[in-house]
Amino acid sequence: xxxxxxxxxxxxxxxxxxxxxxxxxxxxxxxxxxxxxxxxxxxxxxxxxxxxxxxxxxxxxxxxxxxxxxxxxxxxxxxxxxxxxxxxxxxxxxxxxxxxx
Amino acid sequence: xxxxxxxxxxxxxxxxxxxxxxxxxxxxxxxxxxxxxxxxxxxxxxxxxxxxxxxxxxxxxxxxxxxxxxxxxxxxxxxxxxxxxxxxxxxxxxxxxxxxxxxxxxxxxxxxxxxxxxxxxxxxxxxxxxxxxxxxxxxxxxxxxxxxxxxxxxxxxxxxxxxxxxxxxxxxxxx
Numbered sequence: 001x002x003x004x005x006x007x008x009x010x011x012x013x014x015x016x017x018x019x020x021x022x023x024x025x026x027x028x029x030x031x032x033x034x035x036x037x038x039x040x041x042x043x044x045x046x047x048x049x050x051x052x053x054x055x056x057x058x059x060x061x062x063x064x065x066x067x068x069x070x071x072x073x074x075x076x077x078x079x080x081x082x083x084x085x086x087x088x089x090x091x092x093x094x095x096x097x098x099x100x101x
Numbered sequence: 102x103x104x105x106x107x108x109x110x111x112x113x114x115x116x117x118x119x120x121x122x123x124x125x126x127x128x129x130x131x132x133x134x135x136x137x138x139x140x141x142x143x144x145x146x147x148x149x150x151x152x153x154x155x156x157x158x159x160x161x162x163x164x165x166x167x168x169x170x171x172x173x174x175x176x177x178x179x180x181x182x183x184x185x186x187x188x189x190x191x192x193x194x195x196x197x198x199x200x201x202x203x204x205x206x207x208x209x210x211x212x213x214x215x216x217x218x219x220x221x222x223x224x225x226x227x228x229x230x231x232x233x234x235x236x237x238x239x240x241x242x243x244x245x246x247x248x249x250x251x252x253x254x255x256x257x258x259x260x261x262x263x264x265x266x267x268x269x270x271x272x273x274x275x276x
Contacts, residue, residue, distance in 0.1 A: 003108045006210060011112045011145070013206035015119055021199035022123035025191060028184060030128055030174055034135050037166065038119055041142050044154075052149045055229050061239045063154055067161050068251045072258035074166045078173045079265040085177050 008049035015042035029081055029091040033074075040070055108148055115141030126184055128174045136167045150228035153236055 019042060022035030044063045051059025085091050118141065121134040139162045146155035229235055240248055 003105050007108065007112075008145070008149070009210040009213075010207065011116065013210055014116050014203065015142075017199055017203035017206060018116065018119045018123060020202050021195055024195035024198045025123060025187065026184075028128060030170065030177070031122070031131050034122055034131060034170060037135070037162075038122065038138065041139065041162070045142060045145060048146055048149050048151050048154060052151070052228065057229055057235050057239050060151055060154060060229075061236065061244055063151075064157070064236070064240070065244075065247060065251055067154075067157055068255065071161050071165060072255050074169060075262050076258050076265070078169055079262040082173065082177065083265050091177055 005049055005053040009046055012042050012046040012049070015039075015045065027093050029084075029093060029096075032093070033077055033081070037070065037074065040066065104148060108145070111141050111144045111148065114138075115145065128184070129171065132167055132170045132174055135170070136163055139163050139167065150231045152231060153233060 016039050019035045019037075019039035022038065023032050026032055026035065044066055047059040047063050047066075051057065051063075081091060084096070088096060090096065115138050118134045118137040122131045122138060125131040125134060139158060143155040143158040143163070146152075146158060
């Protein structure tokens, strides 16, 4: 049995679900952010697999753009986390409850 | 078949270290597991003949993003890195959400109607994404406007990061 597109898509789905699990489970903002990155990477695996098996370039080029946007997103997100820590002295989500009540 | 063994090895490596990111006690260890997982994804890209994307993945993610994460973790983490144990409700709720999403996605893949693609093996397909020339042709013809927009986006992100991390001492409303 050779590895076809379905195996790559299964891997992508499992990676995405693990990232989602981490976002639900963890309380540390930085780890939640890492899990968001994992979900983004899982979607790129599916795009590259579709591009490979359809013999088109569009998925690959799209992943190229996703990488660029992800780099910008990480920079801005981490700057926001640093600014948040500077004001509240914590990055645990259960202590960041200013909107509660 | 050696590519098959390689695929299963790298898939297990990627998924296993992704799980380790979630379950690790130490935030720094989580970041390093994320690094392993991203390198695993890069090797999956190599198996899919997307060599440029694999190299970019290692440069951008493993080089820049994980380094930035490690830097911020060491800057901010006040708990000595270790997390508190999970509450039982959180574990149950998160596992339920995980199972639901995983089931939905796997059903979507299985019933997604990929029969025409699934029969083809990668060995008999021409790898289009392997050549750098194809990327250049696409990026400078069809996707010329998105390339410029992305460049502008990077500039805006850089300015935004500078504004966010700068301290404004004379201004009251920015606090």
